[in-house]
Amino acid sequence: MKTMQKFSERDIALVSLFTAFVAALGLVPTVMLASGVPITAQSLGIMLCGTVLGSIRGFAAAGLFVLLVALGLPLLAGGRGGLGLFVTPSAGFLIGFPFAAFAIGWIVENTKSVGPFWATAGASIAGGVVLLYIPGIFGMAFAIEKSLAEAAVLALPFVPGDILKAVLAGLVTSSLLRMRPESVISRRI
Amino acid sequence: MISLISPVKTRFHDVPAGPKLLVLCFFTAVLFSADSAATHVSAVAVVGLLYILSGSRFLIAGLRALIPLWPFLAVIAAWHSFTGTLVSGFEIAAKLLAAVGLANFVTMTTRLDDLLGFVQRLTSPFRKSRQGLSGLDLAVALVVRFTPTLARKGQALTLAWKARSTRQPNWRIVVPFTLTAIDDAEKVAEAIRARSRG
Numbered sequence: 001m002k003t004m005q006k007f008s009e010r011d012i013a014l015v016s017l018f019t020a021f022v023a024a025l026g027l028v029p030t031v032m033l034a035s036g037v038p039i040t041a042q043s044l045g046i047m048l049c050g051t052v053l054g055s056i057r058g059f060a061a062a063g064l065f066v067l068l069v070a071l072g073l074p075l076l077a078g079g080r081g082g083l084g085l086f087v088t089p090s091a092g093f094l095i096g097f098p099f100a101a102f103a104i105g106w107i108v109e110n111t112k113s114v115g116p117f118w119a120t121a122g123a124s125i126a127g128g129v130v131l132l133y134i135p136g137i138f139g140m141a142f143a144i145e146k147s148l149a150e151a152a153v154l155a156l157p158f159v160p161g162d163i164l165k166a167v168l169a170g171l172v173t174s175s176l177l178r179m180r181p182e183s184v185i186s187r188r189i
Numbered sequence: 190m191i192s193l194i195s196p197v198k199t200r201f202h203d204v205p206a207g208p209k210l211l212v213l214c215f216f217t218a219v220l221f222s223a224d225s226a227a228t229h230v231s232a233v234a235v236v237g238l239l240y241i242l243s244g245s246r247f248l249i250a251g252l253r254a255l256i257p258l259w260p261f262l263a264v265i266a267a268w269h270s271f272t273g274t275l276v277s278g279f280e281i282a283a284k285l286l287a288a289v290g291l292a293n294f295v296t297m298t299t300r301l302d303d304l305l306g307f308v309q310r311l312t313s314p315f316r317k318s319r320q321g322l323s324g325l326d327l328a329v330a331l332v333v334r335f336t337p338t339l340a341r342k343g344q345a346l347t348l349a350w351k352a353r354s355t356r357q358p359n360w361r362i363v364v365p366f367t368l369t370a371i372d373d374a375e376k377v378a379e380a381i382r383a384r385s386r387g
Contacts, residue, residue, distance in 0.1 A: 007324060008378075009378045009381040009382050010374070010375070010378035012324055012327055012328055012331070012378075012381075013331065013374040013375070013377040013378035013381065014371070014374045014378070015328060016327070016328045016331035016332050016335065016374070016377075017331065017335055017339070017370045017371070017373050017374035017377065018370060018374070019328070019332045020331070020332050020335040020336040020338075020339050020370070021339055021366070021367065021370035023332070023336045023339075023340075024336060024339040024340040024342075024343050024366075025343075025363075025366075027340050027343065027344075041363070044363070048363075048367060052367065052371075064328055064329075064332065065332075067308065068329065068332055071301055071304045071305060071308070072193045072194060072296040072297075072299070072301055072304065073193070073301065073332075073333070074193050075332075075336065078257065080257050081193050081296070082193050082254065082292065082293050082296030082297075083213065083292035083293070083295055083296050084254065084255075084258075084288075084289040084290070084292035084293040084296065085257075085289075085292075086292065087217060087285070087288040087289055087292055088257070088258060088261060088285070088289060089261050089285075142221075143285065144261070144264075144265055144281055144285075145277075145281050146268075154264070168360045168363070171360065172360065172363045172364050172367060175361075175364045176364060176367060176368070179364070179368075180368065183367075183368065183371045
């Protein structure tokens, strides 16, 4: 995998600005679900990191976001940040963000023969819902001492919202491809 | 500067980031492996004492930082009331409170550049040259600089939508917002190149 020193100035700027973009999306009003994790447009931002920037840059942008949250920047929705978040029941989702972005980007890069909407929405469901929920459910089960099945039940209310966000990620990325194809790096690789 | 560091300087601010993070790792590992309620309650008491020793303003800021934990604690209380295992629910809540409390304490008493320095030292064996370090520094600086800027631009887009339509802004606003981020990135890259950086 490429590391930061192999990134060009443009790559570093894109990765950083996408991290800032994900943080800015957290300022959109949130909806709190039963298990206490807020629904925000930030997970849509993580999906867009993968669909727009591709696997490596998407991983770097989402990874930088998680690193800065860990270092104490209040970048998560509601001005949250700090190491404390990594021992809460939603820690698994947070840690899973870079891997979800990588998986989404990888799928988009490798499905160029598929239509842009179906490729990006499908990739967002696979990476941003299916894959992301694996560490999410494990983290929740570990933090609140529940079985994986019980944790999965607690995580279930998020699934419809996240599928909706995956569809939105597909719509946004296909709109970008129509309006300005060169801006979607994942389809140029 | 956006950061969660406490505005009140305490004696714990002078402790380097490395030892604080090491203690946090050890404390969390012990906490999550211990089964006794006494250990969990003692841990809450120790963390509470750290906040109290740091003064009332720090304590209030610390309690405010714990607000995101309350929904989880409410779910745990509801679940264990429903299953009739309130003692077990209390233990889990105490464990979470102690772990999150100490992690927030470390965040509040450690400057961002100290934590960043620690991450750089930790990752230095994996980097081939010093150029990589400046790449991370630059990326962090850009995020800190551009998060408020992009948030303002997002709000301006929302206002522009509201001025032109009777409907509430929907997902379509994310398209120009994404393009704004990409355009800003191109301009920043251009500026970095112009300064012969990288």
